[in-house]
Amino acid sequence: GQNIDQPTEMTATEGAIVQINCTYQTSGFNGLFWYQQHAGEAPTFLSYNVLDGLEEKGRFSSFLSRSKGYSYLLLKELQMKDSASYLCAVRVEAAGNKLTFGGGTRVLVKP
Amino acid sequence: DTEVTQTPKHLVMGMTNKKSLKCEQHMGHRAMYWYKQKAKKPPELMFVYSYEKLSINESVPSRFSPECPNSSLLNLHLHALQPEDSALYLCASSQDRGTEAFFGQGTRLTVV
Numbered sequence: 001g002q003n004i005d006q007p008t009e010m011t012a013t014e015g016a017i018v019q020i021n022c023t024y025q026t027s028g029f030n031g032l033f034w035y036q037q038h039a040g041e042a043p044t045f046l047s048y049n050v051l052d053g054l055e056e057k058g059r060f061s062s063f064l065s066r067s068k069g070y071s072y073l074l075l076k077e078l079q080m081k082d083s084a085s086y087l088c089a090v091r092v093e094a095a096g097n098k099l100t101f102g103g104g105t106r107v108l109v110k111p
Numbered sequence: 112d113t114e115v116t117q118t119p120k121h122l123v124m125g126m127t128n129k130k131s132l133k134c135e136q137h138m139g140h141r142a143m144y145w146y147k148q149k150a151k152k153p154p155e156l157m158f159v160y161s162y163e164k165l166s167i168n169e170s171v172p173s174r175f176s177p178e179c180p181n182s183s184l185l186n187l188h189l190h191a192l193q194p195e196d197s198a199l200y201l202c203a204s205s206q207d208r209g210t211e212a213f214f215g216q217g218t219r220l221t222v223v
Contacts, residue, residue: 033212035214042217098156104152
């Protein structure tokens, strides 16, 4: 099976930077995804990493180290609307390429 | 069109009822998924259809019955559910099983 760990909650101030870590233990790793989910809404796709390194998309960046089983999502210039849950999901080739989600990190942005 | 559309948005059903959840996408995606999500928990995979064939069933009880009538539609038939089945049911689709999934808004199901 897969073991995917994220912090449960984080609080940050508007305009600041927050880094959400995700560690995973799995065999047959075939990519890592980050999703944002506002309360009562569907998850929306943020980023995808399959090779080591940093992927940048505007205010959001995601980093992957396959050898360490580690990823982070970096949110810059935080806005109030960034208050949401952030889900790390790992794709495993041996399991039919299905996505398995971590428990999610609830981020609260304060003024 | 980058949407996955789910109907109904809300559903209340009794334990003896039969109902169906519907999901539709017109992005030409060949993989479609059903997830179940309880409050403050991550989505849990239930079923995966790839090219209209069931490829993954995550040991879901038979009171949940998926159906993929064509490449754009995915149904989830519900029968004799239990109150603990109350949850948000999410449909998703992706280009293929290995690419990012796009989620619908979900159906919030309450079993009474």
